[in-house]
Amino acid sequence: MKFDNIIIGGGLSGLTCGIKLAEQGKKCAIVSSGQSAIHFFSGSFDFLGKLNGQEVKNPLEAIKTLPDSHPYQRVGVENIARLAVEAPLLLNRAGLSFLGKADQNHFVLTPMGIMKPTWLTLDDFTRFEQKNTFPWKKAVILNFSGFLDFHTLFVQDGLKKFDVDSQVKNFAMKEFEAIRRNPSEMRSTNIAKVFDQGEDALNEFAEKVNLLSEGFEVVILPAVFGLFNKNVVANLKSKINKPLVLLPAIPPSVPGIRSQIFLRKRFEELGGTYFLGDNVEEGTLENNRLVAIHTKNHGDIKLEADHFVLASGSFYSKGIVATREKLYEPILGLDIDGDTDNEKWLDEKFFNDQPYMHYGVKTDSHFRALINGQPIENLYVAGSVLGGANALKEGSGAGISVLTSLHVAEQILK
Amino acid sequence: MKKEKIEPINISENNFEQCVKCTICTVYCPVLEVNPDYPGPKQSGPDGERLRLKDENFYDESLKLCLNCKRCEIACPHGVKIGDIIQLARIKYSKKKPKIRDMILANTDIVGTMASTFAPIVNPIVALKPVRRIMDTVLKIDHHRMFPEYTGMRFETWYRKYAEKKQTDFKKHVSYFHGCYVNYNFPQLGKDLIKIMNAAGYGVHLLEKEKCCGVALISNGLIKQATKQAKHNVEAFKKSIVDKNMPVISTSSTCIFTIRDEYPHLLGVKNEEIRDESELATRFLFRLIDSGKLKLVFKENYKKRIAYHTPCHMEKLGWSIYSTTLLKMIPGIDFMSLESRCCGIAGTYGFKKENYETSQGVGKPLFDQIDGSNVDFVATDCETCKWQIEMSTTKKVQHPISILAEALDVEATMKLWQE
Numbered sequence: 103m104k105f106d107n108i109i110i111g112g113g114l115s116g117l118t119c120g121i122k123l124a125e126q127g128k129k130c131a132i133v134s135s136g137q138s139a140i141h142f143f144s145g146s147f148d149f150l151g152k153l154n155g156q157e158v159k160n161p162l163e164a165i166k167t168l169p170d171s172h173p174y175q176r177v178g179v180e181n182i183a184r185l186a187v188e189a190p191l192l193l194n195r196a197g198l199s200f201l202g203k204a205d206q207n208h209f210v211l212t213p214m215g216i217m218k219p220t221w222l223t224l225d226d227f228t229r230f231e232q233k234n235t236f237p238w239k240k241a242v243i244l245n246f247s248g249f250l251d252f253h254t255l256f257v258q259d260g261l262k263k264f265d266v267d268s269q270v271k272n273f274a275m276k277e278f279e280a281i282r283r284n285p286s287e288m289r290s291t292n293i294a295k296v297f298d299q300g301e302d303a304l305n306e307f308a309e310k311v312n313l314l315s316e317g318f319e320v321v322i323l324p325a326v327f328g329l330f331n332k333n334v335v336a337n338l339k340s341k342i343n344k345p346l347v348l349l350p351a352i353p354p355s356v357p358g359i360r361s362q363i364f365l366r367k368r369f370e371e372l373g374g375t376y377f378l379g380d381n382v383e384e385g386t387l388e389n390n391r392l393v394a395i396h397t398k399n400h401g402d403i404k405l406e407a408d409h410f411v412l413a414s415g416s417f418y419s420k421g422i423v424a425t426r427e428k429l430y431e432p433i434l435g436l437d438i439d440g441d442t443d444n445e446k447w448l449d450e451k452f453f454n455d456q457p458y459m460h461y462g463v464k465t466d467s468h469f470r471a472l473i474n475g476q477p478i479e480n481l482y483v484a485g486s487v488l489g490g491a492n493a494l495k496e497g498s499g500a501g502i503s504v505l506t507s508l509h510v511a512e513q514i515l516k
Numbered sequence: 517m518k519k520e521k522i523e524p525i526n527i528s529e530n531n532f533e534q535c536v537k538c539t540i541c542t543v544y545c546p547v548l549e550v551n552p553d554y555p556g557p558k559q560s561g562p563d564g565e566r567l568r569l570k571d572e573n574f575y576d577e578s579l580k581l582c583l584n585c586k587r588c589e590i591a592c593p594h595g596v597k598i599g600d601i602i603q604l605a606r607i608k609y610s611k612k613k614p615k616i617r618d619m620i621l622a623n624t625d626i627v628g629t630m631a632s633t634f635a636p637i638v639n640p641i642v643a644l645k646p647v648r649r650i651m652d653t654v655l656k657i658d659h660h661r662m663f664p665e666y667t668g669m670r671f672e673t674w675y676r677k678y679a680e681k682k683q684t685d686f687k688k689h690v691s692y693f694h695g696c697y698v699n700y701n702f703p704q705l706g707k708d709l710i711k712i713m714n715a716a717g718y719g720v721h722l723l724e725k726e727k728c729c730g731v732a733l734i735s736n737g738l739i740k741q742a743t744k745q746a747k748h749n750v751e752a753f754k755k756s757i758v759d760k761n762m763p764v765i766s767t768s769s770t771c772i773f774t775i776r777d778e779y780p781h782l783l784g785v786k787n788e789e790i791r792d793e794s795e796l797a798t799r800f801l802f803r804l805i806d807s808g809k810l811k812l813v814f815k816e817n818y819k820k821r822i823a824y825h826t827p828c829h830m831e832k833l834g835w836s837i838y839s840t841t842l843l844k845m846i847p848g849i850d851f852m853s854l855e856s857r858c859c860g861i862a863g864t865y866g867f868k869k870e871n872y873e874t875s876q877g878v879g880k881p882l883f884d885q886i887d888g889s890n891v892d893f894v895a896t897d898c899e900t901c902k903w904q905i906e907m908s909t910t911k912k913v914q915h916p917i918s919i920l921a922e923a924l925d926v927e928a929t930m931k932l933w934q935e
């Protein structure tokens with residue numbers, strides 16, 4: 103089966119790369135062995151939240167001081183600035199409205215009740231310009247009875263620091279009695295499915311919220327609205343008399359899954375082929391080129407392309423694997439940027455910058471993968487499989503994924 | 517199944533240990549969405565397995581509500597074989613004996629033989645409302661269900677009478693696993709396949725004696741019989757694939773899925789020698805076309821707007837691309853892809869009275885999409901999906917092979933390889 107481009111991995115990185123290529127008329131395929139990290143998405147894409155432990159105000163300025171090995175430096179500061187403008191437009195064309203700017207972080211309230219700096223926030227959520235104040239002084243925090251994935255007391259404690267007087271109220275609705283019968287399934291996505299199905303539940307819910315929020319300035323709720331139907335959140339906001347602040351609940355995340363679905367839909371509408379639940383097992387290399395990949399489902403029918411992109415994620419998604427003996431890239435055995443000595447993988451202090459978090463697939467200056475130091479001419483690498491950054495510590499996960507993937511797409515389109 | 521008796525009890529043959537509790541599988545389970553009595557893939561699968569290995573009393577009969585659609589497995593980021601864990605638990609621990617009704621539904625070939633023998637009598641009778649009411653009360657087969665019609669002349673009989681002789685005229689050969697549906701209910705699909713394969717230059721042969729793949733036996737708990745039939749089929753496949761070098765193709769996605777994947781995983785019947793060369797006809801044709809060995813010529817006057825529905829087992833195999841690519845090759849086809857969703861019938865599941873509501877609830881979004889689409893008909897590779905969609909929507913359903921057969925210019929196609 104022949105395509106122009108094949109992308110290995112269908113997460114944020116693989117999808118944005120695929121969409122950019124498909125928008126330019128390329129015939130693309132994405133192979134993904136399972137769902138991706140977007141399912142854990144908090145609602146915001148981070149660009150650079152922290153540098154050397156300090157909060158970053160202007161990420162575009164701050165990246166200039168990153169080490170040369172950091173993915174942002176390797177893409178180039180100017181390229182990053184340009185692509186950071188392009189990225190939200192691309193997401194927007196997929197029907198996802200993200201707001202924010204790369205030269206000025208804004209803040210979002212976390213479920214721990216802390217203001218966190220970030221780059222792009224989905225319009226479900228509330229963006230704050232200031233980190234020290236909350237614009238309302240009297241808040242009601244509402245939760246569904248039996249919903250254990252939203253920790254209201256953390257939120258309440260956090261709000262106290264902003265001098266916000268808040269009250270927690272739990273309430274029940276008959277629509278959720280059915281889900282509650284099952285002790286483990288009162289989860290965000292199941293609540294969201296009820297509201298997806300029709301206006302009735304939402305109307306009843308909004309009425310309840312209006313009643314319970316009398317005397318308060320703002321309503322705080324877990325983000326459990328709009329799984330397959332993106333209008334639910336706007337609809338809810340229009341029915342509630344008070345301003346509404348949604349907070350991420352424990353994953354899987356409803357807005358995250360919606361984002362995954364929309365990105366995939368956009369890719370497919372552009373003519374892309376998305377193979378979900380299939381694993382790339384090996385590849386055929388000829389004269390420093392990857393000519394075909396072999397997958398579990400397609401067996402002897404190989405997938406061929408002019409260019410390939412490896413966007414298989416980090417340790418969590420098995421893009422790279424560490425065993426007691428070794429650290430390796432499982433599909434082609436690509437060169438890894440990381441220590442072979444497993445004693446050096448971890449820093450004893452848990453909260454320190456962990457060396458292994460920086461590990462990833464080694465590439466040349468064009469982001470092409472290497473084997474024994476030799477670049478594979480048509481195999482590019484993007485997203486969290488790249489390494490070179492501690493995305494968790496820096497708050498740079500989605501930024502690196504989206505921007506390296508757009509950069510790689512440009513290399514291919516050249 | 518003797519094996520686990522001597523193994524330590526905390527080792528599972530399925531990989532539940534890989535589960536990281538992310539609950540992504542539960543997002544995509546179609547049953548959980550409509551029936552809260554079902555504990556869901558995570559709890560029924562890896563979580564429950566942990567408990568069941570300690571004490572089989574943790575087995576919960578509500579696991580019967582699983583459709584075995586495997587959509588949870590496709591979504592799982594860690595490759596946990598959730599559906600298999602659930603099916604195996606049902607096989608190992610369920611104390612409920614299959615009811616007479618389950619045996620009737622499961623024994624597709626015995627029932628098919630009888631029903632097709634008396635087709636002119638059986639068809640009108642099971643279509644009668646009062647009869648369906650009785651089946652509903654006595655057998656707990658939901659009265660909404662229409663039984664697929666049984667044919668008067670079985671495919672095998674037709675083949676021996678009208679097709680067999682000509683098949684030796686070809687240089688290349690395949691065997692055809694037609695399955696119960698083609699044999700007893702819808703021989704036309706088998707005839708369509710022969711038409712295409714002959715046009716492509718292949719003689720089509722039957723296996724020495726095929727038995728029902730056993731999928732309905734497995735899901736109804738008749739494991740011994742399923743295992744026996746599986747062993748029989750593997751031997752029959754070997755005679756074709758290993759002895760005669762003839763690959764086996766089929767038009768039923770569920771039969772092929774069962775033979776390739778459920779035989780070894782669920783029944784412990786080894787199939788390595790035959791697995792790679794047992795596949796769907798659409799995949800076989802795709803490979804020939806993709807590698808430049810075959811070209812199909814289509815009629816110019818064939819014009820249709822169709823929607824393709826991806827059956828669950830096609831989704832799990834990852835093979836719908838083969839059928840859709842072939843359909844898209846037909847110049848007169850205006851193609852639309854339906855969202856990949858379970859139609860809710862899952863073989864015999866939807867026939868059972870206790871499952872009727874769940875079954876229709878699962879299928880509803882798909883039915884709505886089909887009814888809202890302005891297509892001439894729906895294309896799909898699975899026969900039970902066809903029943904379900906035809907019963908629940910206003911559209912008719914055709915197999916991709918039948919569509920190809922209708923659109924194909926047989927003579928022009930043959931000419932290309934005869935030259």
Ligand SMILES: Cc1cc2nc3c(=O)[nH]c(=O)nc-3n(C[C@H](O)[C@H](O)[C@H](O)COP(=O)(O)OP(=O)(O)OC[C@H]3O[C@@H](n4cnc5c(N)ncnc54)[C@H](O)[C@@H]3O)c2cc1C
Nearest residue numbers: 111113114115135136139144148382415419485486499500
């Ligand atoms: C739990 C969690 C939460 C996060 N939340 C946020 C957040 O809220 N905001 C933020 O900015 N960043 C967040 N991040 C950072 C995150 O890493 C990035 O934002 C981004 O989602 C990574 O995208 P990716 O495409 O590189 O990798 P992934 O999303 O990991 O996708 C890789 C994909 O490749 C597939 N794959 C792997 N190997 C194969 C193979 N052999 N064959 C086929 N497919 C294969 C995997 O199945 C997977 O679907 C989070 C990360 C994690 C782990």
Ligand code: SF4
Nearest residue numbers: 535536538539541592
């Ligand atoms: S998706 Fe897989 S890893 Fe996640 S909870 Fe389900 S079985 Fe476990």
Ligand code: SF4
Nearest residue numbers: 545582583585586588
């Ligand atoms: S196989 Fe289908 S019905 Fe069964 S648990 Fe998985 S997703 Fe749910």
